Structure formats: C-alpha cells, structure tokens
Amino acid sequence: QVQLVQSGGGLVQAGGSLRLSCATSGRTFGSYNMGWFRQAPGKEREFVAAISRTGGITDYADSVKGRFTISRDNAKNTVYLQMNSLKPEDMAVYYCAARLRGGDYQSHSYDYWGQGTQVTVSS
8 A cells, every 4th residue: 555645736817836745655766656636616627747657757748848847756655746836727736656567657547546635726
C-alpha cells in the first residue's frame, strides 16, 4: 500500500507560481511512475503531467506545456509540480497519483491517489 500526501496548494494571482509536492510512504517510490491530475468544478478530472520512475520521461498536457514542470526526488520519495504563469483556468483541485506500470501516462488508470489540494488563481 502506498500513501500519497500532498502539500503546496493555495491562492495565487494570475501570472504567479506555486509548487505542489506529493510525498509517498514506503521504500518503493522509485518503482512508481507518477502523475498529476486536476479537476475543476463541474468538469471531469484531467491529466496534467507525468514522470517515469527514473525521471527520464515526462509528459504534459498541451494546456500546461512550457508553464508547468514535473520532477521527482527519489531520495526524498517526493514528486513535485512547479506551476508558473498560472492562469484562472488552471484553478482546480490537483491530485498526484502513482502506478507501477508504464505505457500511456495520460491514462487515469493509476493505482494510488493523493487527497487533493486546491489551487486558486485570481484574475
């Protein structure tokens, strides 16, 4: 069982930055591919970014490319999402997720999910 504990959300003005963190329990963090998803009110959960076990592969939704960066520190069992140039349309609850298998990182078929953290962007 893997527990994902998120932190770092909050309120920011448009154009600002936030960094989300997702810390995991256990000593198998390096076995998991990690992803970030988000869900805005009244909308379905959507893929944001993903990173492979070693960090060698990253994938981003078109809407965040060039503004968001996903990274991981396997020594700290933590994955990060650096969000720059935030827009009001980025406002959502953000979730980190973990899965063992590779393949389509944009798929929602992750094994474990964090509790979610609110990101609010004021215009």
